[in-house]
Amino acid sequence: MPIVEYEPGTAFPGKIGRTAAESSPAWPAPIRARDGAPNVLLVVLDDVGYGQFGCFGGLVDTPNIDRVAAAGLRYANMHTTSLCSPSRACILTGRNHHSSGVASIMEAATGYPGYDGRMPFENGMLPEILLGHGYNTFCLGKWHLSPAEENTLAGPFHRWPLGRGFERFYGFLGGETSQWYPDLVQDNASISQPKPPEEGYHLSADLADQAIRFVLEAHVNAPEKPFFMYYSPGCAHAPHHAPKDWIERYKGRFDAGWDAYRQEVFTRQKEIGLLPADAKLPTHDPDVPDWGNLPADQRRLYARFMEVYAAFLSYTDHHFGRILDTLERIGELDNTLVMVLSDNGASSEGGPLGSVNEMLFFNQVPESLEANMAMIDELGGPRTYNHYPWGWTWAGDTPFRRWKRETYRGGTATAFALSWPAKVTARGEIRTPYAHIIDIAPTVLEALDLPAPKTIRGVPQSPLEGVSFAHTFNDPEGATEHRTQYFEMFAHRAIDHDGWRAVCPWPGPSFTEAAAKGHHFGDPTPPEILDELETTGWELYHIAADPTESTNVAAEHPARLRELITLWWAEAGKYKVLPLDGSAQARLATERPQMAEPRTHYVYYPDLAVVPFAALPRTYNRPYSIEADVEIPADGAEGVLFAQGGTAGGQVLYIQNGRLRYAHNYVGRDVMHVESSGGVPPGRHRLRFEFEPTGRPDIKNGKGTPGRAQLYVDGELVANTELPHTTPFLFGIEGASVGYDFGEPVLHDYAPPFTFTGTIHQVAIDVSGDLIEDTEADIARLMAQQ
Incomplete structure (x- = not known):
């Protein structure tokens, strides 16, 4: 018996009796492309x-x-x-x-x-x-x-x-x-x-x-x-x-x-x-x-x-x-x-x-x-x-x-x-x-x-x-x-219309010409700037005859240019182009609705998928800590506790050769380390890295806050060094992982994923600003030991 099909949502074309023997079936037709569809x-x-x-x-x-x-x-x-x-x-x-x-x-x-x-x-x-x-x-x-x-x-x-x-x-x-x-x-x-x-x-x-x-x-x-x-x-x-x-x-x-x-x-x-x-x-x-x-x-x-x-x-x-x-x-x-x-x-x-x-x-x-x-x-x-x-x-x-x-x-x-x-x-x-x-x-x-x-x-x-x-x-x-x-x-x-093209470049026709007027890419466009652009900033090209925009003919065709400017504003209103905003850094830094409530304490667990960089706490230019709750087996352990970023820049807290280590990879240019003088003994421990700012960032020259990098085992300071500068904005587009280094390594002292061979219960990152109190004498002692 051939299969009977019917369009879903339409009446059932078969027959329903008291028993299957008295009935005839029909099937909702599957969605199929037409014959020969490319x-x-x-x-x-x-x-x-x-x-x-x-x-x-x-x-x-x-x-x-x-x-x-x-x-x-x-x-x-x-x-x-x-x-x-x-x-x-x-x-x-x-x-x-x-x-x-x-x-x-x-x-x-x-x-x-x-x-x-x-x-x-x-x-x-x-x-x-x-x-x-x-x-x-x-x-x-x-x-x-x-x-x-x-x-x-x-x-x-x-x-x-x-x-x-x-x-x-x-x-x-x-x-x-x-x-x-x-x-x-x-x-x-x-x-x-x-x-x-x-x-x-x-x-x-x-x-x-x-x-x-x-x-x-x-x-x-x-x-x-x-x-x-x-x-x-x-x-x-x-x-x-x-x-x-x-x-x-x-x-x-x-x-x-x-x-x-x-x-x-x-x-x-x-x-x-x-x-x-x-x-x-x-x-x-x-x-x-x-x-x-x-x-x-x-x-x-x-x-x-x-x-x-x-x-x-x-x-x-x-x-x-x-x-x-x-x-x-x-x-x-x-x-x-x-x-x-x-x-x-x-x-x-x-x-x-x-x-x-x-x-x-x-x-x-x-x-x-x-x-x-x-x-x-x-x-x-x-x-x-x-x-x-x-x-x-x-x-x-x-x-x-x-x-x-x-x-x-x-x-x-x-x-x-x-x-x-x-x-x-x-x-x-x-x-x-x-x-x-x-x-x-x-x-x-x-x-x-x-x-x-x-x-x-x-x-x-x-x-x-x-x-x-x-x-x-x-x-x-x-x-x-x-x-x-x-x-x-x-x-x-810009706007194209019937073979003509009007362009209003911001911040200018080139960076060189813009800088001569004190304008730069990413500058905002306040009303006074926009007013100036509307009167002097537009260029006109007859693309039908000049497809490469080689000759600005605005002076020869002012009426045509005014027509295209007016048309641009009409299109802008139609397609939700307003408000105009030339800013770049400000837009990147805009606060946006988040899935999670604001917090200062983040808890992560081992061996899960990478956490995207956009969802990570922003640890740049501020005090913060990374603390791992771990168990070290009797024969010791090594591997990554927490890794963020990669070759292009990042940070990693890890154990290697029995010692607790932290490394900060500054945009691939230099890697700054701090390492405990002794090994981490077997048992359950709280292994902690802290960063304490000691100066101001030099953003203009691409240098984040200098500060003190400190390592602790169960609350006891075991290593300390000064970081002359840090990453100011972004380690890299790679996210963070716990218990292994996802993707490219933060540094080349180990081969990824360099999975931790002990047990990690959790890793917590705190950006509240609360740090362990240290005496200057303790810090001076550890500085002398480096």
Whole structure:
């Protein structure tokens, strides 16, 4: 007898009698995709400039991204928000970033509707929509779309990937992570990486392994069921990590420098047809030094930074190719809509000198050329947290000016490649209609012949704000249907409308020009500043004739400029862009609602998942203590009691060679130790570290509070030393663990995880300011013993 199915919620079509023999069954129909529904593979890279993919004229080898472009299309006129979380919100929802409350990264949320970081459920995501049409939905890599204070294992989990329509997740929740020691989450649980870097581990390879596994596990069970995969490997966001042999492939490739790179890529982009023949390259950026004027050692270091970056991108491209190969092997590649793009332009967060440790930037520690040179052979490896200098950022965004976080096209334009061999007949063609990443979701829905839903899980849906460009797939002459698009990031503003572009840069067109007026990135924008910007700060470009923003024509077209400024304010009111806020540090330091009540005493237990750094007590520049309640067996014990952070900076309380030790890793530059003179005897003990400030922090120079580091065993002072400075703001993005050192080690005196071999009952951190009283004589005695 054939199976009878009926739509859930409708009347039962079978028959119910007194017995089964007198009855006929029917089944609620499962949700199935329509026959032949395509897969969707959406690849979102991080901080990759318009001029870095090979298929967009770049000098980095990306054969598999190029393979997508050759099998389909390159879109030369695609735009982002200029920052990661906002762009990802746009891509997945089809709405503007302020409409989703994601004006900035989630860690910079403030208490206004366009800025609060709480993405509303009326802005449904693609996986939520496609799940309701019979798709498997997979998320791999970077998320960065849930509030940082909700990223603990206390939840809530409704804004994690599994709460937003994904059935499976393997990746990391924050904005960045080490490629060698990632902060991994699988579904709704923190996990450890499958093997250490010494055994060949790298996150890019791991993510590809998991992506292939997700596809094959679904395919063998339901070969006809399509999937939607959001694949976001975190490349090429700092830290730039790559295997040594991949780095060596680029040795000498960038010795000519960023000026030469920019010129060569610009020429190639014209040859490819991405730019018109009469396009101009904007003048040399005032913030970027001329390569030829740099000393030889500096050029050697900077070239090496770029070799590492290129290796990172190529290595990630290689593993993306494995996913394409798998789809081809199982016969699914032709019917897979593949889209590849970056979330914004290249990143300038390495500063003018580059950095071996990005935590220097976050802690306002000045870069040292000498210190960076000393680490040149370590760049890209597990002992560094590196980022290239912003000369390469500027070059990577060729042919445009400026970079990530700014709304010039260097920050907002992205390379975009698309293929779908079964439906897109073009091979290697270029499309030039204006598009924005809010157009991706409606384009996917049109390509799949699916309507935008009126409700998702009972929640009425807001209208999509993007428009589909699916009509351009097979029509080279297809015109844009996206006429107007605003931009805003940290009060840096722009608007595109019918081939014209107005830009109001804040704090200025460059850092150099801004500083001449006393303005700096992160400065707030009070009313008097805004009034000045409205009268003198706007620039105008005729993008239809000048796609690289090389010539400001505001003086020639004042009426056009006034029209665009007025239009920007209208869009700002419509999409929750106000209030404008150029501040950076103040936004990062904003007090936000927390899941837990405020406290000064934190208790942790051994061998549990890592505690995210955003949920940890802030021990910087204040008195605090770490106390472990432990039992030492008769034959002794060693290992980590409490570890926070990693190679880029952190602190660890541990026992080694029988002695109680504490180490403070100051931004990877120097490690300060204190160690007990005798061993910890067998039995149950309270092992305590205390920090007592003895001076004021020197924040301007990146130095936190100096102080006294003291160790106690059962209340008796056993070691003491002075720390001349401490970490001022942030150890690192890695969290904390009890009984082992999660991920990368805080210091290299032991091999992680260096699990404690005794028993830990609990570890308590106290930031109330209560310290054990010591006499100066005791301290002086212990100082003499060090």
